[in-house]
Amino acid sequence: MPRTLYGRAALILVVPIVTIQLVVSIVFIQRHFEDVTRQMTGNVVREMVWMLDQIDAAPSSEDAQAIVEAYQTPFALTAWWGKDAVEQGDIETRSLFYDLAGKVVIEVMLDGLPRVDAIDLASDKHFVMFRASTKHGALLVLFSRLRVSAPNPHQLLVLMIVTSLVMTGVAYVFMRNQMRPIKKLARVSEAFGKGQWEEYAPSGAAEVRAAGGAFLAMRARIERQIEQRTMMLSGVSHDLRTPLTRLKLSLSLMDEDDDEIQAMHDDIIDMERLIDSFLDFARGDAHDQVTKVNPIQLARLCVTKATRNGGRLRFINPANVQGDVPDIQVKMREQAITRALDNFISNGLRYGKDVQVSVFVHDRSFVFRVEDNGPGIAPEDRSDAVKPFVRLGAARNQNKDSAGTGLGLAIAFDIARTHGGSLRLGQSRDLGGLMVELVIAR
DSSP: OOSSHHHHHHHHHHHHHHHHHHHHHHHHIIIIIIIIHHHHHHHHHHHHHHHHHHHHHOSSHHHHHHHHHHHHTTTTEEEEETHHHHHTOOOOOBOOTTOHHHHHHHHHHHHHOTTEEEEEOSSOTTEEEEEEEETTEEEEEEEEGGGTSOSSTTHHHHHHHHHHHHHHHHHHHHHHHHHHHHHHHHHHHHHHHTTOOOOOOOOSSHHHHHHHHHHHHHHHHHHHHHHHHHHHHHHHHHHHHHHHHHHHHHHHTSOTTOHHHHHHHHHHHHHHHHHHHHHHHHHTTTTOOEEEEOHHHHHHHHHHHHHHTTOOEEEEOOTTSOSSSOOOOEEEEHHHHHHHHHHHHHHHHHHOSOEEEEEEEOSSEEEEEEEESSOOOOGGGHHHHTSTTOOOOGGGTTTSTTOOOSOHHHHHHHHHHHTTOEEEEEEOTTTSSEEEEEEEEO
């Protein structure tokens, strides 16, 4: 079965038409080409039997000749007798390969006229010629083909096929117009799943319009929820930063050598970092515009930036693309992807010593892969690692300084999802530590 809705709809349309054509064609051929032709040919055969019997009963050739001449007008035929028949040339039993009615004519005439030894339907498709033997010599008879078969019996089949083709073409155009709103709705929905916004107005049949209206309402609700969440946390951040600023100012006026004052100062820095993390998670990539970006160049810039900060990294050029930096442009939110890659790289440098970054380009997606030689994440903990505010156990050494808030992978997972992709965690084959793959749909 076809996988697309258009293919299935076309199949639903074509199968009944073809079935009707086959049934009508078989019935028409059987009833018209056979039954009607047999009946018309049988009438001619009876006339020819009567004429041949009269010729055989004639006492002399002259009387037989007179009988033949007498029957030509009422039987609507032309006959040659004796020497004249021989002068017309020798004939053989044959018909055109596409002449279905002609085969039935020959069959009925040979069965009804045993004295006929040749029937020619191919020399002239408008006439029937046959040769028969009598007591007084050979007889060659020519009469109209209309007497044994209906005129142009194939016209019904031709008309049926041509009409079916025309109506199929009209139906094709109509179906394509009906499928266009569905394809547009699917394209807009896919773009929204990738974090892209496209203009859309419901069109098409009532059911398609209803689905389009439901999609617009759903998109508006999602956008409104994201906006409300961002505004709420932005307000909370503003309210918290004001007292934190006053506390920092008050602590700066106190004795900095006091251990308690320094501890309070560190707590304030941690609180600011927590607030920034919460805002990054809440804001996501709502304010990041979708632009065309070269993913390989983007990954290289992230590696270069981390290397300048003292990290030990290496970038592996994709093996499945040609050139140093191929001209591959993909629509994405550049700041969001950069934030996710920076998080992967910083986590790799925090928990390991060596980090490897690579990019894989495919027809329908591309993959950012970041690997380290750290302790990694146990398989049973990987599903929890991408949840917000989840901090893992000793495997990732959460007691290190600046261990994080448990939002880094959650933010990256949200970024991948808004781009129509996914986030995969595994074990690095080359370095033995954690392997993070950010899959982005093209």
